[in-house]
Amino acid sequence: MKITKKDFKFGRFEPDVKRKFKNYENSDIPERIYSKDFTVWKNETEYEALIKNRLGWLMLPLSMQEKSDEINSFVKEVKGNGFEYAVVLGMGGSSMCPEVCRDTFGVRKGFLNLFVLDSTDPQAISDIENSIDIAKTLFIVSSKSGSTIEVDSFLRYFYAKAEDIFGADAGSRFIAVTDPGTYLEKLSAELGFRKTFINPADIGGRYSALSFFGLVPAALIGVDIVRLLKNAEEVMNVCFENSISVNPAFAAGVLASALSELGVDKLTFILSEKIESFGYWAEQLIAESTGKESKGILPVEGEITGKANTYGRDRFFVNIYLKKDKINKKVKPLFKKKFPALNIELDDLYDLGGLFYFWEFATAVMGAELKINPFDEPNVKESKDNTSNVLDYYEKNKKFPEQKSISGNKKIQIFPGNENDALNILAQKTGEVKITDSIKNFTDKYTAGDYFAVMAYLNKTEKTEKLLRQLREILRSNFKAATTIGYGPRFLHSTGQYHKGGPDKGMFIQIVCEDKIDKDIPGKNFSFGILKQSQAAGDFESLQMHNRKVIKISVGADVNKGLKVIIKEFKKALK
Template identity: 45%
Template sequence: MAISSSREHLAEPYNAVVRDASASIVRHQVVERLWSKDYRLWKPEPTEITNRLGWLTLPEDMLAHVSALKTLAAEARKEGIRDVVLLGMGGSSLGPEVFRTSFGSKKGAPRLWVLDTTVPGWVRSVTKSILPARTFFLVASKSGGTIEVMSLFAHFWKLVAGTKGNRGGQQFIAITDPGTGLETMAREHGFRKIFSNPPDIGGRYSVLSLFGLVPAALMGLDIPRLLGRAGKMADRCREGRSVEGNPGVYLGVAMGTLAKAGRDKVTILASPPIDTFGLWAEQLIAESTGKETKGIVPVAQEPVLAPGMYGSDRVFVYLRLKGAKNETLDRHVEALARAGHPVLTFALRDPYDLGAEFFRWEYATAVAGHVLGIQPFDQPNVQESKDNTRRVLDGYQSTGRLPEAVVSTPAEAAAELAGHLHAGSYVAILAYTTPSKPLETAIRRLRKALVQQHHVTTTFGYGPRYLHSTGQLHKGGPASGVFLELVDRMTPDLQIPAQTFSFGTLAKAQATGDLESLQAHGRPAIRVMLGPTPAATVNAIVSRFGAPAARPRRQTVPAKRSSSRRSR
């Protein structure tokens, strides 16, 4: 049976659970207090809450920037700019990635490349795909000092400087908060434009701010139309008398209350043209709710399987785009509902309705934080991973070596994964490598095998991107995660200008720092080194499911000792 309209409310008995929680939401005036920016909705102290609620009025506030955005887009067309490369991480990159894949560039507008990695193969791939003299580079960082962004800037600044016909700083555009080091650097280097974003917006809530709108405008998107859709959703989210009449509150209460009841895996299904929306929602939900050993585990782009393969810890949300090839997902969603899984369906008329969904999910995540009793606007463990990376790099600069880590073979990794899994587990696959179709096909096989054989939830993220996305949940959220880290050989490597370390060394340091952080929090974490053909390594893991258990893991392996479990 085809799905022809939104089903924005859950079927019984799940809707009854939401209704029971709704009385408290209305009684405590959550909607009114959220719009008045009352920090006490979450915690008794205002720390990092009162300066993170500017996203509530972005659909209206950003209209003042439309003229400047149109001017920049017109300059790009007039000057024959063919490519725009966005250098950003987390909230600065995942929203633009949704725009890139869901809309594509309009006729006559440049292509957008989103570069949120330190893996040298990925950096080199984008570098080879552009004509530097006809490229704009967006340097996007809220803090203005993110190590990945600054390293990428150094690389492309040197590239442009060595290119015939370059225009130096006129090819660079900064997007940052007022008064950051990036703002100062942009002035010193003569950047074409500095977009100063409102400082009271966290990175993961910034898609409808200049961090998302500048790249969207350069692609040729209709910014007033996008903001208009978001504004209409914001108006609907002002309804305070009825939870069921407020789409943002309803989704937030549903996510929060069902998570407390054991259904803490929000699985996002989306029509193929808007499939990357789940990656953006992952970072929003994971980084906002994954703390104090609580949290909602968002799941994006997981292979679609029969309803009986899933555990009883799931909630499914389907974003259905009108006119897309939805037949397979429609059947799947109907089967999930018949099997008794909680399912919500949101209908989108066209990709511009993503503006409304961005706002709905931001609002819902803030409400879910209230329901869970956590502060959704900080990210303590993200800084922990940054500190670990810096410590590992400092050690490398002193000794010329990275710390050793226990490495498993594919067979050992398959057995170790199986040994850690139980009802309610999720497996996070974390890949420090360059994307490719064969690799992503192999990852899908691995995720499918894990769900089929163990009925667990799976997530997948590229490193170091996930450190600014789901990394907070991994360390601060529920202790139900099992982590498989896949690390590329990083050859050939690529030097970072004016640094004593390369992109490959930085990526390895980030992988090592995060592995150490996971282990310090008592999270099961397994490392596998990817060989010359990364897909083959992943397929080798899949092929060993069901094999006899591997020998117990050693805690350390001498650097030069001959062993199938090398230290890297």
């Protein structure tokens, strides 16, 4: 991985940033981070244990090399026992890194074909089930606790499927990755799991890429995990350096936070095609770490790179590319227009190990500069609690709490985020309002510096992704605004924290649908479809509680057709 001083572009903010950097030339922040000095982030003693118990990731490139033989021996064992598929059952930090490794490295011949399940959408579960042979599949139950409702539901579903085939030996088709002393560790022993990998307890989920959570799935697809870790070790050694001029991760963290203080708080990733899924992981890391106490730096990934005049002045671009690909031609005009930027050149795909560590350290520095605790997620629990309340209501009443739409037709329904919204009041007096008027009323609330977050409680497919990208492009081109897409419920463990705990700059578009199929969850009184709808309702309620600007759109049973209608209506509303 190559990063030099020339790769840091300060743009129109050069005088301000250079002054900031000068103050950090002989800083002791990196040294204090490695000594686990909690006062880097918070001075209050109540934070001491909370922060110190989340810094185990700092030495993982070294400590996990000692575990590589254990992992590789296990991989050899399962390959020899006829396993051909592996499915990660996880959410958030436990599922992001495996997905990035699979998309980046692919599956080596003779290793296991890996799938990642982090959605409660019934169709998503069906798609994975139809893509594997359960008799030849190893299920990886990944969770710090094991009590997360999504992971518990995934386990219940696929354990029952394995039990139908293997009876009392069903547990041999499962392994667990979890913390010591957890519910999942106990359950894995009771059910006779093939193996349980006990992860260090002092690592938060989003900082766990280089732990068992990321390395076990990576090894199963044939990634050379020792090489990956050695690459991360090289970056780790540089991160020990106190001088900002020789420690690029330190510099990146200071730069991002300095720019955010100047209103440039949309950190936008531009990635080579082969490594574009790295954006998923980085998005969770930065959003969930910095989005709290009404502060934060919004990571933007997956946007189509546009011309300079399609962006607002709140953008900081990070361009990561493989050496063989060279720098993206669309990036250079952004430099000429004085947008701040950082270029990172990767020698090969194994620089991904160093890239994980680089951004973990840079994000920790961002937290220090923002004076927040980057290792907790105080607002994530809100949506979980709201989901539980909705599920309790459903189990008692066999229906969801009533919510009246203000506009729509038989297939498309729109729900307001605020009961006192002018159109909501009008709808109560006159009946339904036109879809176009509802959308315009929502988008009229936009102010400079806001971002649009599309929260899609849908099954992610190529067609759906293409349509949602069209919606992103419409919003960006009309407002020069940053846009994000999150698929529910996985984004609840990612950008969901930023949505509620970060700055009040979000324009939230929640999209739900009517599921064509459903899947029962063994031992529960609700299905996956009901769970997904409850999560959407709980998240919507949480945004309302924070007085966020939000609109909810139901696109009916034909998702792609409904999205096309919505795109058409947005175009009409924004003429």
